[in-house]
Amino acid sequence: MLGYFLSTVLLMAFGYVYPAYQCYKEMEKNVVSKEQILFWCRYWILVAVLIVIESFADVIVSWLPLYGESKLAFVIYLWHPKTQGANYVYSVMLRPIVTQHEKEIDRTIMELWCRGKDIAVQFMRNGAYYGQTRIFEVLRYVSTQAAAAPAPAAAAEKEKETGKAK
Incomplete structure (x- = not known):
């Protein structure tokens, strides 16, 4: 060997x-x-x-x-x-x-080609939906953080007022 x-x-x-x-x-x-x-x-x-x-x-x-x-x-x-x-x-x-078997081979190739295209389209749709969902979640998170946090100018004024009150 x-x-x-x-x-x-x-x-x-x-x-x-x-x-x-x-x-x-x-x-x-x-x-x-x-x-x-x-x-x-x-x-x-x-x-x-x-x-x-x-x-x-x-x-x-x-x-x-x-x-x-x-x-x-x-x-x-x-x-x-x-x-x-x-x-x-x-x-x-x-x-x-x-x-x-040429006709059966051609038919099988065509079926696989069509299934492959369908799978690719479905994959792209799922990917786009997933991406869109994640973008909206990020935007929602950013907006809730912005609403919860005091504005920098308002925080400075509040600090000045508390400082005058002391």
């Missing part, structure tokens, strides 16, 4: 940094190859899906022996020039599933 730290470092290097650099090089060419751009798009889509799946499944499968090393090998398989596994995995596994 390579160990968690070394596996993570290698995954970062071979799963993210190197593919990102290769993608950058492809984008900066004078003549951009459509096939290569599609390949890198497929790769990054698969990496995003793997990250999402892993965030939920990592607790269940991370204890398996050679888990980190297997993940590293799979990511290298996806981008390696000889295998170009991203094209195969995308075409055979991911694309059919997404195509079959």
